[in-house]
Amino acid sequence: MITYTSDLSTVTAEHLTGFFVGWPNAPRPETLLRLLQGSYRVVLALEGERVVGFANAVSDGVLSAYVPLLEVLPEYQGRGVGSQIVRRLARDLSHLYMVDVLCDEDVVPFYERLGLRRATGVMLRNYERQSGE
Structure with a gap:
């Protein structure tokens, strides 16, 4: 059974393995834990103590x-886990004027199904720093 929480108090780096599939320079679990701890809001999907999904938000509050x-x-994709995470995070951020997501074109329909609207954006990426190290 999948449960959802924003509580990071029992999460360790060992709970955060297997993410960032296909990234050429993925963050290590220790880096991911620091990233989540420094976020404005976090939603975790858990099966037992195992983290099977997450999203985070940075904000001015x-x-x-x-x-x-x-x-x-990967083994939890297509089961509604990501949708539930986004819905919960959107609810946690509903007091704000804007919540923006910059994503690859192939996942835009996923976010549109959840009520987000397509927009134009720009970005700057330093892929040498993709791991957060």
Whole structure:
């Protein structure tokens, strides 16, 4: 049974393995834990103590937030886990004017099904720093 929480108090780096499939320079579990701990809001999907999915938001806490990551372990994809994470995170951020997600074109329909609207954006990426190290 999948449960959802924002509580990171019992999560360790060992609970955060298997994410970032296909990334050429993925963050290590220890880096991911630091990233989640430093976030404005986090939603975790758990099966027992195992983290099977997560999303995080960074925010000014007043007007805007950005959702940089949504990750679901491959064996849990297609089961509604990512949708539930996004819905819960959107609810947690509903007091803000704007919540932005910058994503690859192939996942835009996923977010549109959840009520987000397509927008134009720009980005700057330093792929040498993709791991967060």
